[in-house]
Amino acid sequence: MLKRLATVSLAALAAVTLASQSNAETRITYKSAKAASSYYQMGVEIAEALKTGTNGDMIVTLEESQGSVQNVMEVRARGGDYVFTAPPALASAAAAEKGPFEGKGSPKFADIRALFPIPSLTMHFVLTKDSGVNDFAGLEGKTLLLGKGSFGATEGENYLQLFGLKDKVTEANVELSNAVPAMKNGQIDGFVTAGSWPAPNVVEAAASTGVTILSLSDDQIAQTKRTKTVIPAGTYAGQDKDITTTSLPVVAFATTAMDDDTAYTLTKTFWDQKATMSETSPWWKGVDKDLMGTITGKIHPGALRYYQEAGFDLTYAQK
Template identity: 55%
Template sequence: MNLPTKFLGMCIASLLLAAGPARAEVQITLKSAKPSSSYYKMGEQLAQALKAGSQGEIIVTLGESAGSVQNILDAESQEDDYIFTSPPVLVSLAQQGKAMFADKDNSDFGSIRALFPIPSLTMHFVMAQEAGSLTFSDLDGKSLLMDNGTFAAREGAKYIKLFGLEGKVSVVDTELSGALEALKSGKVDGFVMAGSWPAPMVVEVSEETGINLLTMDGEEVKKTKRTRMVIPGGTYAGEDDAITTTSVPMVVYTTTEMDDDTAYLLTKTFWAQKKVMARSAAWWEGVDDELMVNITGRLHPGALKFYNEVRFPIAEDQR
């Protein structure tokens, strides 16, 4: 499914050369996550890359956000061109008026359209090497640090219940910032976090102390109803083998209020700059055309025009 890198690069380069005279400066508002999140950092990188790649034609203002649900709720109230990050599943729930959007008018979200994928939110179950844990069955009798209220904590608690480990795993509710010291001192056997790989925090912990990342089999992944993710071997110090875990796809969205030319320019510039971003932040290396399959719902017509030109695989329900 992957397009040859050389071919994709030639396609994008040709499109850039054929772009014609510069348009007026495009002002974009981007909402991603809280400043403490890795996705806020990605937002900063994305804003810089879009400006550089468009030679200053795209100017992105990054705003603080309470998270994906709020990003979706804000979609109908933005006056400027608006882009935001969200898992596709939340956009689907909003457009169907379900779950946390049940009391909202789902017609308000009908104009949301996808632009491009970004690094997925990937579950990490990080264990002290001394704990000898490699699979979920090894967690019996172990303690896990989970930062209550976070996605990782909710997901971690879900897996503990799902795999019959309730009452067998001690959950320590502590901020994730204290995980390294808690692991090194032996106060916990491991911790749970969610972030795009390589996650800077896990990189730091793996370099400071020996760790094992829990890996999952195919049946376990199916039970979670999440997307399978493989973290390549060598991503973290001491982890030479690939790790199979779960993830939540993340996508940059806009609405039909954005004109086709702007959506086209944003999408084209993103893919042209992705390799540049990966030089300073390795998590962008995991973004390729294979992630397009994770986008549920429709693409913006301007983005679709670009994907047709570079021959990305696009499903009928994405058109």
């Protein structure tokens, strides 16, 4: 009888131990971008950083996405384990039922809260050295690859319009993935791309053909109504000066359905691991305290606790 009780007690203890281990593990679903994109790779790096930084207590599952609008839309059917990336302006548009969310509103959109910034979509106007182009005025008469359907293509076309170059530049009918070969064979004078810096296709172009990356003046930046961004000298081969350009901020979001402790741990671990991530992927070097100003909506209460403990300067609107 005593042996049987001991066996039962051991079994009960094992069950409790397993339950405790299971409860200690937090699972997060992270949805960002297409699998072939740099933003999906960032998701991979965040997942690894969170696992390492929490000793395996936080496990992140990545999901491929077709874009930020889809990420925001899925808030309607997701729970407290959902983390997604989007520009802050898009999250605000969802709450206001404007733009792509017109007629598709949901009370859950008002529950979206920011966690932390990730590398911004940064505009690059990349020209061959042989083109002799050093500023936007020099683009007149040149052949430029804008690509199709991407943020960079839409933004690039808008800039040409704003700067009076729309009908003075020939737009190449070439896929953006073929930009570097097209530059090498003289098919184009340059290309426009948007992504985190250093952008892989710009790194390749700078190393293989020699390029000039255009800077925007303060007046031009004001015309675009985008965020001013400085790419430090030395980011790309042959770049001996800072590049002043524009960017679209991107932020990792959750909703108020996520409990405060999870949001706190997730946010704290991200910032604790950022320096390590920067050693292997330089695009994380562009994420610092200054990017917190690009968060235009409210920050999740759990993340807010971390930022207040760490001494971050936050606006009233973010709290």
